[in-house]
């Protein structure tokens with residue numbers, strides 16, 4: 240299968256690229272700046288790199304059409320990090336780019352499009368998220384994701400493309416962004432410093448990045464997996480339990496700064512999702528339990544700590560994406 244991946248240099252996309260190569264796919268990656276593609280540096284000789292950005296897709300259209308992707312995996316997104324959630328480029332660049340990408344996919348003979356949505360599409364909902372809930376995003380990030388999923392679905396119907404939109408809750412794992420909760424706590428503890436934390440009562444549903452990549456792959460294989468689906472582990476844990484596990488794995492003697500940060504500004508105390516719709520459509524289920532995923536993540540950060548030398552030393556709150 241010939242696959243085009245946007246966001247292939249990111250935390251989740253790089254894991255997906257690895258999986259696609261392992262499945263013997265031919266993979267092209269839309270890349271803004273090859274010198275910054277450190278997460279896939281070892282794979283570059285096996286990939287076709289297409290220079291371009293969601294902001295200027297027409298410039299990449301010829302190369303994409305030349306590659307003729309059968310499936311497009313759309314993970315690229317300007318401002319996926321917390322600090323840019325209300326940047327207007329969420330709409331101008333990401334929404335416009337997603338719709339443009341669909342057109343280019345069709346012109347290239349593409350039949351399948353799998354995009355990454357977010358829990359942010361639901362807004363500040365406490366309790367179990369089901370796909371039927373009214374979506375009330377509170378950020379431009381959530382709004383742009385919601386529009387990309389809805390308009391993308393409509394446009395795909397017109398263009399004759401099978402379209403899947405996966406509303407992912409929170410991913411974690413190796414090579415994550417430094418300012419999300421789990422990497423920040425790990426890096427702090429590895430430096431022998433006390434992480435500053437909220438009270439830790441929030442419950443979050445984290446999904447290990449390998450499970451995310453496998454879910455994206457299975458979505459593309461299954462004709463019934465068309466439409467909008469939640470993607471999560473289905474097993475939320477408190478921030479306190481997660482941090483205590485990290486502490487046990489790194490150095491239980493180090494103090495933890497519970498309550499040193501104010502409660503998160505997000506009014507979400509419990510982020511969990513019903514994932515039965517996706518399970519029924521694909522048979523997918525998470526394979527890596529939280530305990531094991533945290534152990535692997537700590538090991539990776541221990542070995543790659545140097546990459547994060549300038550990382551911000553303060554927990555900024557959970558990366559509620």
Ligand SMILES: NC(=O)c1ccc[n+]([C@@H]2O[C@H](COP(=O)([O-])OP(=O)(O)OC[C@H]3O[C@@H](n4cnc5c(N)ncnc54)[C@H](OP(=O)(O)O)[C@@H]3O)[C@@H](O)[C@H]2O)c1
Nearest residue numbers: 246248249250251271292293315316317355407409410560
């Ligand atoms: N991580 C989570 O917990 C989570 C949860 C829900 C949804 N998601 C969604 O999952 C996707 C991947 O997330 P991630 O955590 O892997 O994010 P990430 O590590 O921040 O990666 C973002 C990717 O998007 C690319 N990108 C940024 N702006 C772009 C643009 N203008 N044109 C083309 N590509 C652009 C980046 O390329 P560069 O390398 O050039 O910067 C990078 O490859 C995103 O769509 C995100 O919104 C993530």
